[in-house]
Amino acid sequence: MGLIETTRGLLPGAGGTQRLPRCLGVALAKELIFTGRRLSGTQAQALGLVNHAVAQNEEGNAAYHRARELAQEILPQAPIAVRLGKVAIDRGMEVDIASGMAIEGMCYAQNIPTQDRLEGMAAFREKRPPRFVGE
Known part of the structure; x- marks a missing residue:
């Protein structure tokens, strides 16, 4: 190549x-x-x-x-978190680091209210694999 x-x-x-x-x-x-x-x-x-x-x-x-x-x-990872991680990386690489950190913060805030985040935290506490549903 x-x-x-x-x-x-x-x-x-x-x-x-x-x-x-x-x-x-x-x-x-x-x-x-x-x-x-x-x-x-x-x-x-x-x-x-x-x-x-x-x-x-x-x-x-x-x-x-x-x-x-x-x-x-x-595939087994939380789909919303994966998608938002991709957005944060892709958009963050196009701007200065301070703006990239702001983009990451916005993506993080979008992930907080998801059911998948709650499921991930519950699975961690209960020492079991998470069951993410993309919500």
Whole structure:
């Protein structure tokens, strides 16, 4: 994988010149963009560009299977809390940290009155798995 546009006389588009420096830092992003270097999955994982690198299987769907495993880990969690966590992260990364903290606070406040939060607290007290319903 890589931003190879400069090897074709182009500039990376679709946010590549903005997102990569935010992920890796300016110096490494410039190096990768200016050289058009391609990275293996293992290299991308080592840099933190991807969470997981898996060897391909004979069916050609190893990444799909790993994604399903990850989804199975997320699925039992409180759906509203997961959704609001995603909102807080995504929106918070677009602004300064003080504004990001305010966004997190608003998301937190939206989660407080949910039945899932009450269920999570009750399950913790009662030492049992929670039964989240998305309400």
